[in-house]
Amino acid sequence: MKATCWMGKKKVEVRDVPDPKILNSRDAIVRITSTAICGSDLHLYNGFVPSMEKGDVLGHEFMGEVVEVGRGVKNLQVGDRVVVPFPIACGHCNACNAQMYSLCENSNPNAWMAESLWGHSPCGIFGYSHLLGGFAGGQAEYARVPFADVGPVKVDDGLSDDQVLFLSDIFPTGYMGAEMCDIKPGDVIAVWGAGPVGQFAIASAFMLGAERVIAIDRFPYRLRMAREKCGAEVINYEEVDSVPEALKELTGGRGPDACIDAVGLEAHAHGVKFAYDKVKQMTRMETDRPIALREAIMSCRNGGTVSVIGVYGGFIDKFPMGAVMNRSLTIKTGQCHVQRYMQPLLERIRNGDIDPSFVITHRLRLEDAPKGYDMFVHKTDQCEKVVLSA
């Protein structure tokens, strides 16, 4: 089959690799109809996630048709149309019982690697480094889906791939980011990053009752999408001196009630701040550039919540813990527990509350994945979200 392979830093190729097979009894094999490139794939692409091997199959947002099931899978049948959540979860451990699926205690066969970096291991993730399991990903023609009796959700034919594909990651991720803000009537929410996850965080914040949402980015086309499709107010951080000051002005001096970091470890800024973190990251004195996170903390109102859904990998520098402690801030974070949100969000799509396909700007064939990565990473042709079809 054809699969998108990581071939080193800033290099992906679509190569012929063997077809996947059932390896565990609760596996299913899915023939992929649609798959997407995620912003977090760019962290792999740019070489910021350790434990990648040349030839790793990428991709963790995918859906398709079940073509084979293991003997332990009773709820799926060949021919079912399913969306596959990116966290692999067993459904039986304490974390899964608590619906903390991305913390599944059984799905990372390389848990020891993650433990050495992070203390404990989260779940395994498709196509996302050996540290997170070493599972072949879904930017391919077929994928093996472990614990297929727990993760994949069946979707009816009435909805298109474009409408339901993002249940695999970015819609639930944005939704969880907003949910962690514990939104009360009148709340103003600020969202750093108007990429696809940021857009869904904005949309979800409104769904959960936010009064206003303010989006922060530097690309006018992304801010336009946030304003026109989601109804956010916008700040282009390259046009203001200080984001926290701008947010103060927009909120009567209070600051946003909650701040969502939908940027993560490769944040940009202008001026000295950016140079400082870029140099530290390049010299391996920090692994992540926490520029958006620092701003989110400094901007948040006293007693507010900082919700972190952007991906971080290792260690950061100049973390304003003094602000967090002295101003009673709450930080909530996590890889999305996608399985928890798939059914309710599928309902919202069915009801017509939201059509997630609004973020798609480019549809390419699987063979053109390298072009998709290039456009997405360089933000050329107003690229917001690339969907690949096999």
Place this chain on the structure above:
Amino acid sequence: MGAATIAERYTGRSDGQRERQYDNGWRHSYNDGNARGSGRARPRTRRARLKQGDMLATSLGWFSVGLGLTQVIAPGILSRSIGIGESTTSRSTMRALGIRELTAGIGLLARPTTAAWAWARVIGDTMDLLLLGKTLASTDKGRSRTFKGRSRTLAATAAVVGVSALDVWCAQQLRRQDRMPMTDEPKSRDAIHVERSITVNCPVEEVYTFWHDLGNLPRFMRHLQSVHVLSNGRSHWVTEGPGGKTVEWDAEVTDDRPNERIAWRSLPGSQVDNAGVVSFVPAPGDRGTEVHVELQYRPPAGAVGATIAKLFHRDAGQQIADDVRAFKQVLETGEIVVSDATVRPGPHPAQPDWRSA
């Protein structure tokens, strides 16, 4: 009353109760079981004594290096401090002695330590004592020596006598160690001891029952090929040894308390002397069962033994960590989860592979 801790007041459980619940006696009784009927106490103390010999050799080695360096670098200062005055002769003698000290010191620090270097120090000590004696005697021949100088020389002599005693004792310890047959060479004979805990989301009865059938062990202890349960609490264990050869031994269950604890050990004369104990403790708040595993291996003597030791030693801690995780997976999900990267050994990309089928 009145002595209740806050925890006791709020949990209604005494510290003693909690200790018992968590500790379950597994650690202490394991050690008891360890010494029982194995004649292990003697070699252990002998080894401890040998270790002392090594430690002393190290201390003396560093002492020699320090003294030797001082003698070579600052012979004048040292000569004055032991009251023999400075002269070209005394300085060059001091330097020569320094080189001797350095040589003996390095010899003692090198591993494996041999008694020869400690004896070399004893000979050196004798030489020093002779020289000091000569210095003390020379005062009587009218050399201009002060009372202060004489008392310094006497103090130095006393110090050398003390160090000599240590050198002799160290040499004897090391000689005994040299004479030991290879089987007691501490490096290959040191027991490998590993402990690991994990919480399994299943009732304690289920977890105990699964482990109690020792035939299940190879399902999660991946270095084991098979465990066959024989009669009267005995079992036959087969594991993959070095070079694809199998290593086998018989073991017996030494303690079996339903839903609490299982302990086993290899029978005397086994190729790999080993013992294990697993305890099961209900995790608080319906979190399932805490499983505490403790294993100990004592590899056999000789070159084969050393290879086996390496085999078991190599990430012994990591291996048991993988094993208990696999145990949890088998109980919670029915099997061990594999990925494209872990289904085959060795580093390779996370890519499906037809060979894995």
